[in-house]
Amino acid sequence: ETGVTQSPTHLIKTRGQQVTLRCSSQSGHNTVSWYQQALGQGPQFIFQYYREEENGRGNFPPRFSGLQFPNYSSELNVNALELDDSALYLCASSSRGIYGYTFGSGTRLTVV
Amino acid sequence: SQQGEEDPQALSIQEGENATMNCSYKTSINNLQWYRQNSGRGLVHLILIRSNEREKHSGRLRVTLDTSKKSSSLLITASRAADTASYFCATAPMVDAGNKLTFGGGTRVLVKP
Numbered sequence: 598e599t600g601v602t603q604s605p606t607h608l609i610k611t612r613g614q615q616v617t618l619r620c621s622s623q624s625g626h627n628t629v630s631w632y633q634q635a636l637g638q639g640p641q642f643i644f645q646y647y648r649e650e651e652n653g654r655g656n657f658p659p660r661f662s663g664l665q666f667p668n669y670s671s672e673l674n675v676n677a678l679e680l681d682d683s684a685l686y687l688c689a690s691s692s693r694g695i696y697g698y699t700f701g702s703g704t705r706l707t708v709v
Numbered sequence: 710s711q712q713g714e715e716d717p718q719a720l721s722i723q724e725g726e727n728a729t730m731n732c733s734y735k736t737s738i739n740n741l742q743w744y745r746q747n748s749g750r751g752l753v754h755l756i757l758i759r760s761n762e763r764e765k766h767s768g769r770l771r772v773t774l775d776t777s778k779k780s781s782s783l784l785i786t787a788s789r790a791a792d793t794a795s796y797f798c799a800t801a802p803m804v805d806a807g808n809k810l811t812f813g814g815g816t817r818v819l820v821k822p
Contacts, residue, residue, distance in 0.1 A: 601751075630809070639797050639812035640752070653809050685749060697742065698810065702751040 601701035603688050609707045615676045616706065620688030622669040623699045628652070629671040630698065631663060632687040640687055646671055675706075683708045715798060715813040723821050728785040730816040732798030733778075739801045741774055741781050742810065746795045755783075755796075760803070788820045 602621040610616050622629055628647045632640035642655035646665035660676040669690070675682055685705050689698035716731045732741070740759045744752040758765045758774045758781070765772045771784040785792055795817045799810040 632810075632812075634749075636749075639799075639814045640810075642809050642811065645809060655809070687751065689752075697754050697757050698752075699754070700744075700752040703749075705749075 601688055601690050601699050603686075603701035603704050605704060606702070607705045607707075609709060610678050612678055612680060612708055614678050615674065616678060618673040618675075618686050618688075618704045618706070620671045620673070620690075620701055622671070622690035626690035626692050626699065627669055628691045629665055629669065630689045630691070631671070631673045632689065633657070634685040634687060634703070636684070643673070678708045680708050682706065715796075715816045717816060718814070719817045719819070721819045721821065722788055724788060724790055726788055728788050728792070728818055728820070730783050730796055730818070732781045732783070732813050734781075734798075734800045734811075734813075735779065736800075737803040738776075739803050741772075742799045742801070743770075743772060743781075743783050744797045744799060744812075746797065746815070747793075752797065785818075788818075790820050790822045792818060793820045794818060 601623050604619045630645040631643040634640040643657050644654040645652045649665045662674045664672045685703045687703045688701045691698045714733045722728050738760055740757050742757045743755045745755055746752050756767045756770055756772050758772050769786045774781045795815045797812050797815045799812045
């Protein structure tokens with residue numbers, strides 16, 4: 598059984614650029630969630646995807662968008678990057694109706 | 710915004726001692742979960758306690774939940790240096806909002822050998 602895999606591990610982008618982060622779900626999991634974790638804080642819910650549709654969204658602007666693919670992998674896209682977008686981005690998968698998430702190791706995004 | 714508040718923010722203990730951390734939350738929940746995070750990497754799920762449960766054990770971990778006080782505690786017994794990490798509580802809402810978790814700010818635990 599594979600876990601949750603995220604890529605890339607680290608990324609440096611310039612303000613105003615766009616970025617795509619990727620996540621492969623754990624085998625058997627059909628729900629993917631994305632979280633943003635600023636340094637020294639707890640993770641903040643961005644959004645969740647279930648059956649390729651957005652299924653809940655946190656307090657993040659529309660420039661944060663996502664996709665889920667038929668194989669349940671997912672992408673997080675952020676447009677017009679701002680300095681405050683610098684954070685650890687965590688992907689988590691689960692089986693709908695079964696609580697308890699499996700998290701990936703995260704992508705550390707630095708915006709300069 | 711974060712639902713949970715964790716106390717203390719940081720904890721330093723000697724190996725072999727017990728570590729206790731607390732979490733308070735604001736709204737009704739379906740369940741509460743505890744996670745561990747090492748060095749700012751991925752979160753590891755430790756234990757889940759449902760709103761109709763009061764206490765749960767898993768190895769050296771003991772979790773309590775008091776829904777009347779909207780609070781939970783995590784006890785790590787006989788701590789080891791490898792327990793050094795940040796610990797987060799996370800709540801799942803009563804109403805199904807896609808299993809969204811709301812995390813607290815975390816407790817940073819240092820276990821000294």
